[in-house]
Amino acid sequence: MTNVSVFLSDLQTGRSSSIVQVRLLCFWEARNVRRGGEFMGVVMLLMDSQVFYLTPPFVHKHSL
Numbered sequence: 001m002t003n004v005s006v007f008l009s010d011l012q013t014g015r016s017s018s019i020v021q022v023r024l025l026c027f028w029e030a031r032n033v034r035r036g037g038e039f040m041g042v043v044m045l046l047m048d049s050q051v052f053y054l055t056p057p058f059v060h061k062h063s064l
Helices: none
Strands: 023-032 038-047
Touching: none
Parallel strands: none
Antiparallel strands: 023 038
């Protein structure tokens, strides 16, 4: 199996079988305090070896 590098800047929207290795800089959980702290989703700040930062929009719990 060959190890091919794929960078965040090369990614396109949609499904893919590519594997991307990144460093997780920050991770936030969103919780609904009005519903007893119910988990709503996550936000992650990612960085690859090209020092390209990716801050995706909010990831809802139903898309995990």
